[in-house]
Amino acid sequence: MxxxxxxxxxxxxxxxxxxxxxxxxxxxxxxxxxxxxxxxxxxxxxxxxxxxxxxxxxxxxxxxxxxxxxxxxxxxxxxxxxxxxxxxxxxxxxxxxxxxxxxxxxxxxxxxxxxxxxxxxxxxxxxIKTAYCPGFQKLLYLVMDGAIGTVRDIDATFTKIGSAAGREMWSAYGGSFVELGSYVLLPIMKIYGTQGEKPEIHTFSLEGAPQHDSYTKMMFTYHNHVATVKTGLGVKSEGELIISGDRGYLRVPSPWWLTKHIEVHHEDPNQVEIYEKPFDGAGLRYEIAEFVKKIQGEESSAVSAEESIWLAEIIEHFRLEQDEKGKNSANESEYNKADVKIWAHRGCSMAYPENTLLAFKKAAELPGITGIELDVQLSRDGEIVVIHDERVDRTTDGCGRVCDFSLEELRELSITGSGQDEKLQIPMLKEVFELLRPYCIRDGLQINIELKIALFHMRVWNRK
Missing domain, CATH: 3.40.50.720 (NAD(P)-binding Rossmann-like Domain)
Known part of the structure; x- marks a missing residue:
């Protein structure tokens, strides 16, 4: 139809x-x-x-x-x-x-x-796809219906170990809390609300990329209840949701943000109610359906304007804290920069996707840079390409060994998590030379090339 x-x-x-x-x-x-x-x-x-x-x-x-x-x-x-x-x-x-x-x-x-x-x-x-899925809606109904009594504590975790070169870590709005915070804050704003008592907020963050967190733990303290959230892009923890009340607790196992399975526990360990709800596809169909309902003027469970404003305020609070922390760290840093040789490992790889022309260009533009390190391998047809891993899986949307792809096939792959509007590709070594040549001539930039040699390509490398 x-x-x-x-x-x-x-x-x-x-x-x-x-x-x-x-x-x-x-x-x-x-x-x-x-x-x-x-x-x-x-x-x-x-x-x-x-x-x-x-x-x-x-x-x-x-x-x-x-x-x-x-x-x-x-x-x-x-x-x-x-x-x-x-x-x-x-x-x-x-x-x-x-x-x-x-x-x-x-x-x-x-x-x-x-x-x-x-x-x-x-x-x-x-x-925020979790907000609209049937499982999370059921969870809220159980809480509001008093299944665990008065809620006193919420503990929500969403962590994953991703590439430090990904958009989630290096973009202007990167870091684990900006990337994942909306999910873990969702139960707090839906259960405790956003218009009443303002909580005290205590934050611990572990820096990954400069000024961006790879792990954050944040506690919200109210007069009669509390909440703890954890986000991570470089630290892994159990990704469950626990909501504690004075008559029991509610548990959603990892990954709780794809809410399918809900457990309601009581004092008697044998008394556990279990609810199963669908979570079809990637879950976006639920938020799309709510969007249609809102446009059509129907009643909707959409995240409200007040809730989105509250989320933005919490993220702003976090980012201001991080900025202040960064300034203090810079002021405390004491070393003789003149004695330090700066090499950009795989380009500016903590800020941009590794071993890409973008990462190399950004590294070459850094004040005081000594040189750039990069990795090369051979394609199936013997072309020299710049990539670290023997397989393309980690850094591109492809799957398989580099040596099994022709140059043309490698060029069709896209660097994942780039955060760029344009498509980033695996570069050829000669493209890197062309890009960096002016910096080498003008600034004395050095290039350290690491050969990633597969045994069956030894003879080809020797000829190269």
Missing amino acids: EKAGISIGIVGTGRIAERFWDESLYVEGIQVAAIYNRHMESVRWFAAKKKISGEEDILLTDDVEAFYHKVDAVYVASPHEYHVSYTIQALQHNKHVICEKPMAVTKQEAEDIFALANEKHLVCMEA
Whole structure:
């Protein structure tokens, strides 16, 4: 049956945009009508990956005005630092908006967004998929129905060990708390509310990339209750949700943010009620369906404007703390910089995707840089490419050994978690030389090349 209803456009062409495309196919009353990215190459890459041909009435464009003219609503799936600007721009074009979390990272930004949406009588909604799934809705019902009595403690954890070169760690709005905080804060704001008593907040953070946390533990202390949240992109912990009350506790096992299984425990260890709920696909279909309901004027369980403003305020509080911590660390640092030789390992790999032209360029521009270290391997057809691992799995969207790919096949792969609008590729060594040659001549930049030698390529390397 042909879908009809709301025409929605997607801003962005990354992983979450791909999932939104897939999930939208399961929701009635909405259809994707346009894909936008500032870089047309990325739009074409997205279309090829999703097998969007010229036969569909779907606009593929880098023209933002043509994009807005085509759609009724917009899904903002750009890197975090562009969420606010694209959301405001879409509202100014009189489009309903569903924006990926975090919608904003300051209270003022969030207030401005919702003030504009209210002024124009438009729906503006933050996309936190857990909030809309049947399991989490059941969890809230059990809590509000008194299944565990009065809630005194909430403990929510979301951690994963990812690449330090990923967008989650190095982008302007990187770090574990900005990336994952919306999830762990969700139970707190839904159960304790956002309009009453303001909690005392105590934070411990472990720095990963400069000014960005790889792990954060935050405690919220109220007069009669407490909450603890943990986020991590470099530290792993049990990813469960525990809600404790004076008549029992509620447990959702890892990964609790994909809420499927709920346990209600009591004093008697043999008395455990278990509830199972579906979590279909990537879960975005639930938030898309709620977005449609809101536009149609139906009752919805969407994250409210007040809740999104509260989330932004907490993230702002955290970021201000991190900035202050960074300033203090800089002031305390005492060493003779003149005696230190600075080498950029795989380029500026703590701030940008490793072994990419972007990482090498950023490293070459660093004041006082001595040199750049990089890794090379051979493709199946004997071309020298710059990549560290013997396999492409960790740093690209491909799978397999580097030596099993031709150069052309390697160039089709995309560097994952790049956070860039344009597609980043595995570079050839000669491309790196061309990029860095001016820095070597002008600044004396040195290059250290590490050969990653597979035994069956020894003879080829010797010829090279």
